[in-house]
Amino acid sequence: MRPYKDKAELIEEIRKRLLLYDEEFNDIKEEEKDLLMSGVDKTPSQNISxxxxxxxxxxxxxxxxxxxxxxxxxxxxxxxxxxxxxxxxFYDQYGSHSLQQQRELLRNQVNEIIEWIESLDDDTLFIPGQRKWTTTPARWPVWKWIHINTAAPFKNFRAQLRKWKKEKGTA
Structure with missing residues (x-):
């Protein structure tokens, strides 16, 4: 997991990864959102859910x-x-939404996360133990929790979507 020099770099990475991830849905049809392809463990809807x-x-x-x-x-x-x-x-909660609705919800939630990051001071963001919910045995600082729930999966799950499209024959 790569460290970030400051909150601006973290925000930039989240925005970049979300944009690339979201673009993968551009050529997935609504009627395909629940298709499971061989070798891919999630449907597009499950992926975004x-x-x-x-x-x-x-x-x-x-x-x-x-x-x-x-x-x-x-x-x-x-x-x-x-x-x-x-x-x-997650699949039950969000799976009934259209793919477009799911995409919009995700963009909105990521914007909320970015606003939250912007509101944090550097100590809260980068020093472990600043939030009780982060004091698991790993003792990660807040930025790592944010990274593993935004930028990292956006990158990894983008690859899964590409594999899904390849299996479907649309890549």
């Missing part, structure tokens, strides 16, 4: 802590050893 779920959780953790609510990561209903159930909840 996953992103929606994690970005929403990230925002929720911060919001809850700011309200004085004890945050249980990943959620009170799901533990780290039951991520399949959590992912299914």
């Amino acid at each position: 996953y992103q929606l779920g994690w970005t929403r959780l990230l925002l929720q953790w911060e919001s809850d802590e700011n309200k004085g609510i004890e945050v249980k990561t990943p959620t009170p209903e799901y533990k780290w050893n039951n991520l399949k159930g959590l992912y299914q909840s």
